[in-house]
Amino acid sequence: MVYLFAGFLWILFSDLLLAVWIDDADTMRIAQTYKGWFFILVTAFLLFLLIKRSFKRLEKTRNNLNQTLKHYSYLFHHNPQPMWVYDFESLDILDANRAAQKDYGYHSGEFLTMSMLDLIPAEDIPSFKESLREEGLEYQRISGIRHQKSDGSIIEVEMISHILPEYQGRKCRMVIANDITTRKKAFESLKKNERALKESERQLQTLLSNLPGMAYRCKNDLFWTMLFVSKGCEQVVGYKAEELENSSIISYGKIIHPQDRKRVWREVQNKVSTQRKYPIVYRIITSKGEVRWVWEQAQGVFDEEGKLLFIEGFITDITHQRKTEKALKHYGDFLRTIIDNIPFPMYYKDIQGKYMGCNKEFYRYLGKTKEEVIGKTVDDLLIPSQAAQSKAKDRELLKTKEHQKYETRITFPDGKSMEVVLHKSVFLNEEGEPGGIIGVYFDISDRVMAENIIKKQVEELERINAELERFTYTVSHDLRSPLVTIKGFLGMLREDLEAGNFEQMEMDMQRISNATDKMHHLLEDLLQLSRIGRVGNPFTSFSMNGVVGEVLEYLDGIIRENQCSIEVQTNLPVVFADRSRIMEVLQNLIENAVKFKADHQIKPHITIGCRRELDPPVFYVQDNGIGIAPLYQKKIFGLFNKLDQASRGTGIGLALVQRIIEFHGGRVWVESEGTGKGSRFCFTLPGSFESLLI
Template sequence: MEPITDSIRVLYVDDEPEFAEMAATFLGREDDRFDVEIVSSGTEGSARLADESFDCVISDYDMPGQNGIEFLETVRDDHPDLPFILHTGKGSEEVASDAISAGVTDYIQKSGSADQYALLANRILNAVEAHRSRRIAAERTRRLETLISNLPGMVYRCRNEPGWPMETVRGEVEDLTGHSAGAIEGDDGVVWGEDILHPDDREEMWATVQAELSAGDTFEVTYRIVTEDGETRWMWERGRGVYADDGELDALKGFITDITERKQREQELAESESRYRTLAENFPNGGVFYVDRDFRYQIVSGSGFDPLDTDPDDIVGRSVSEVERFPEELIETIEAVHEATLAGASERVEVPYEDRVFEIRTAPVREDGDVVAGLHIARDITERREREEELQRQNERLEKFARVVSHDLRNPLNVVEGRLELARAECDSDQLLEAEQALERGQALVDDLLSLAREGKVVTETEPVPLKEVVEGCWAGVETGDATLNVDADRTVVADRGRLKQLLENLIRNAIDHVGPEVTVEVGRLADGFYVADDGPGIAAADREAVFESAYSTVPDNTGFGLAIVGEIADAHGWDVTVTESAAGGARFEITGVRFAA
């Protein structure tokens, strides 16, 4: 019993107030925790019990109107467990029998001795302590039953034997195992360690539990069971030993819950992580980072770390802020990228690291629609950035050159053209005709020089372009005479449409200029590009590299820039262009490295 530390409220019912007051005084002397209130009848007593709470009732038996037994019966209707002591001067077996039948807690006869109050005080204390203990125990039992009924699993007590025979089981027993609680309890029913525990886990379970109990009072294990319908499920169990007074291990008690879904998810995540680990270990020219939902690197690998003084093992298991070699400004950028990726976004950022520049592309890793991790791929783009900067400088020089050509050459040529017009008005001479032809050649040179300068730029905007459609459009826009076109190139290329058009027009013009108006031009497919071929005399092997040089031409009065422009446009796209012999013995220009649209 738990000791009483606070006051004990006692309702004393007696039709003799003087005796009741004396009894209250003696009780107060015996224990100062007693707080006694006196009423003179059972009716008054019932009214006080209805208004306030008391720990014990003491009542006389022989009272007018309602005797002590009748008052007791009234009290028991509303307060079945309240301690009730009958303190009466009328002692008889009949009264005692009736009192016991009515549910009296104790029975004491009045006497003239002061010792009776010490006995009465002791009986009150015992009754109140027992009542409070029962109430506390009942509340604890209620709370425990509520807890068990709401637990996602079962609680148990079993003997510490290899079969783990269950003495008691409560909770979601049937949901977990398919067996009822009654079928598992006792020695004659289903035995946990023999009929439910998975055969492959029995020996390991026994060894693990015994080892953990030897090291301490508790154990924690994960294992499989086989349900009544043959399904295998994963369980998590936490328990402790129950020891006898002599210190011997008597039994086990604990809690078991189903973790099958968690185990399946862990397996899926492990398989997913394994796939990404394979990617990371074999990723060329970059690094792969696999970041969990706690922003910690789980996988860090790839050849991108080779030029850096950073060991991937120094990053695994840490968050960005915990990596010592990462500067503060880089940490802020990467943390923002992590957060966006784990929120479901794909990101692309460029970050400087020491003397290099990295491009980081990210993608959320999803399992069953939920983002479980982030995949970050980092590439060293330092050399690419340097090339782009050099190309930018080159483009600026070309732009400057184009402005000079356009302004400083066109103006004098325009003046010459005007003067020729004036001279023709005054006289007619073959010399003027020769001058006019030379002027036209000069203007064509200026146009081709400007085109060549502009085509040297990097292509930044591309789109899916139907190759056959563009070829046929170019053929219609060029003076082809009686020439023939055969197209077998029904592919969609990713290119700058306008510059692809100029490349094809220049190749078509080149075929007509070098072969003649009756040439047959064929455009066909290659595995990674396309070709433009003719049935002319072809180009000698020794001259095939020179044809792409500026001002190279075998046709009189040709500027020689047409194929140079073809080469520049191909380079701007990242393509390769070569010349070889066609099936008909003519020239065949092959453009490779082309990306096709899906």
């Protein structure tokens, strides 16, 4: 416009100006020529400026365009949301951004060879194809679609898409996929939490209303003004929650038993300051005037500065438990009294064998204090061998669980010992499993002692009985026997007399005389035998040599008669015994040795001595007589037992010897290799010492 205006003005005024200045035509023509060139130059210059400016602007615009293109490409490719473009008909993916590559795990090249169907799990493909029918919509937002990643995992996405009418010459859709898997999960868990919260609130409510007692919050004042009380309070105190709250009808302080109010106040003040839970037990009076025991557990609620705001707690009725407890305690005391008054030692111990308790009699019986028993084991009480036996029995009991009863001796380390019958049983714990062992002692020391005495007495009695039996037997046999002889031969004698057979008479009278002698001996011996143990002399110390000498002197007659040679060891030991009885022993033994000769040709040889090397020393009387077969070596000491009926003896001699030696606590026996081999009668005397003469 400026140029047009200037041009117009130039054309209009330049000629006028020239006409003014120049008058000649030539000059005018030349001036016109120059004016024409000038106009062309100016115009050209202006045109040049104009074109140059246009070019510059064009360049700038192109730069701007490139910048925008790059910008939008960034927006697509670097968008944090996965995006891609796919062909509407072939479903080929034409482009995909980095987020898509990253989220789905494909690299860019791969994506461009894929189809939409590669992203859909096989089972979802039909429904996906179904949805394609609605592709006509320009803008779509579908939630809950499942996509498959390159590693096969499934994600749930919200797909937002928009039609791109013209993209690389194809009809396409651009897709933004939002992975909502985590969001959905978070949402679900939030919902769950919410439900749980509601549920726990509900439960708390149910719990509070169903609690066997009352939950409360109260002020720490003398009235215990209740700020909140759970429904259970009606059961405990008989008042409704609203009657108690804010002490509208009655304060809790008045419900507490008058005798307990001060104590409760003191205790609570003491304990609440510790900021810990505390229990307290006291009585209340219910709306019906009943006294009840309650148990309360409470804790103070404090602000940040440690100021007590209020007290929260729980109160429950324990009247019943308390009654049961009391009854139980009473029952326990009762049992304790019974057990302590049972005059048998009783104990109970745990599975490990530690004494847990016992009655008074147990301590008395063992002579132990509580400290010496409780917590200890049988190892601490008895000697090792018996402790081991006891433990073995315990193990067996715990295994079989069957009541045990056995007799045993218990011996304490100090040597004190008792005979007992032990009864043991397993007791069960709260779980019904073996909790330990209960044991009861029955002292049978007296019984065992009495039994032992009785046993000895019975044995003695049996021995005496047997002897008595043999005695009466003998009396009926051996005493009868001479009577038969006497009477018989008296009868014969009468016949001899009638027949005048004097020779026969002489012989028969001799038989009668012998029979009466025999009877006399028998009666004498029996009398002597009966005296042993009954009629005794005091024990004295004497030399055996002295006694042997006296006996030999007494038997001098038959020794000479039988032409016996007798050898006596010098320095026989000194003994402590009944001297006259020992004399009888030696007399019998030496007399036998003389009497039982092997043969009339052989003169009897008797040795009397003592084998000091033995302990105790053995005295002996040895002969070279008829000897005794091994079979009869015991029998000969039996009362009235004779090996040779024809011999003059009564069968009492050796029985007498045995009795005397046994009365002295010694032993007597015979050694002989058999008939004709001689015999050696041996005996011991416990009270024999080495001769003082040595």
